[in-house]
Amino acid sequence: MLTEQNLRGVFVPVVTPFDRRGKLDVGSYIDLVQRLVGQGISGLVVGGTTGESPTIHTKELEMLIVTARKEIGSLPLIVGTGSNSTAATADRTAWAKSLGADAALVVTPYYNKPSQRGIIEHFQQISTAGLPVIVYDIPHRTGVSLDIKTVTAIMKMKHVIGLKESTGNITRYFQLARSIAKPVLCGEDELFFASLCCGGKGGILASANLDTSQFVQVYQSYQVGKIEESGRVFDQLLPLIQFLFSEPNPAPLKWLLAERGHIRSDSLRLPLTNISSEGEKIGAELR
Numbered sequence: 381m382l383t384e385q386n387l388r389g390v391f392v393p394v395v396t397p398f399d400r401r402g403k404l405d406v407g408s409y410i411d412l413v414q415r416l417v418g419q420g421i422s423g424l425v426v427g428g429t430t431g432e433s434p435t436i437h438t439k440e441l442e443m444l445i446v447t448a449r450k451e452i453g454s455l456p457l458i459v460g461t462g463s464n465s466t467a468a469t470a471d472r473t474a475w476a477k478s479l480g481a482d483a484a485l486v487v488t489p490y491y492n493k494p495s496q497r498g499i500i501e502h503f504q505q506i507s508t509a510g511l512p513v514i515v516y517d518i519p520h521r522t523g524v525s526l527d528i529k530t531v532t533a534i535m536k537m538k539h540v541i542g543l544k545e546s547t548g549n550i551t552r553y554f555q556l557a558r559s560i561a562k563p564v565l566c567g568e569d570e571l572f573f574a575s576l577c578c579g580g581k582g583g584i585l586a587s588a589n590l591d592t593s594q595f596v597q598v599y600q601s602y603q604v605g606k607i608e609e610s611g612r613v614f615d616q617l618l619p620l621i622q623f624l625f626s627e628p629n630p631a632p633l634k635w636l637l638a639e640r641g642h643i644r645s646d647s648l649r650l651p652l653t654n655i656s657s658e659g660e661k662i663g664a665e666l667r
């Protein structure tokens with residue numbers, strides 16, 4: 381199980397490769413997972429935004445979880461289980477636990493606009509699943525904002541082990557990382573180095589599907605007090621990060637993974653579409 385003590389470092393939300401007809405490409409997935417293991421990452425996230433969770437069927441997610449569990453050995457496995465139904469999220473979290481997950485990444489309930497009290501009760505109920513929970517706050521995707529008081533209340537819950545902060549607000553990050561006792565992880569790749577300087581404990585970073593060991597180096601250098609080295613390596617990664625988020629994630633990421641030969645196709649499932657030809661031109665320098 382993941383705990384608040386070992387929720388540290390670089391966690392990679394792995395992409396879900398599809399073939400040209402949109403079917404799961406299991407061979408590419410296994411290759412991807414095997415490539416990530418052994419590069420110093422602290423764990424793998426399956427069924428995140430980057431894994432295109434909205435268009436993955438339950439049977440497919442089951443296969444992705446079971447395969448990852450088998451391939452990564454004892455490395456922590458986090459599964460995205462959040463939805464905008466509390467009961468469904470609790471069920472899915474219990475199911476992920478039964479398949480070998482070490483923790484659940486639970487996004488705040490989107491679309492139906494719950495009150496702050498509703499959000500607190502949502503996270504209380506998920507404790508029934510018996511799996512450690514990482515709260516995922518990403519208001520620009522969910523349409524839901526958490527008050528600082530709400531985050532603080534949720535972070536005191538026993539089964540909650542940390543926060544993935546993706547508001548993009550570095551002042552808020554600084555405030556949270558210093559005031560709550562549990563780890564705050566960066567979910568806004570461009571702010572990774574800044575988040576470490578604010579007291580963050582690591583990141584769940586789509587960009588780390590590529591150049592993984594450099595992302596780990598940013599984290600590790602910072603931990604041993606080599607702040608300048610950490611910042612220098614991060615600066616080298618910035619053009620990659622900016623390219624990967626120049627169009628909806630994970631379209632540029634899948635394109636570059638395919639260009640570098642890590643997956644067979646850059647296919648996505650609608651409504652996500654492939655990177656534009658303009659994007660391909662910009663990305664050509666990063667191949």
Ligand SMILES: O=C(O)C1=N[C@H](C(=O)O)C[C@H](O)C1
Nearest residue numbers: 393428429430584585586629
């Ligand atoms: O899948 C994830 O986890 C992430 N998704 C974010 C997004 O697509 O908005 C980005 C972050 O790197 C991790």
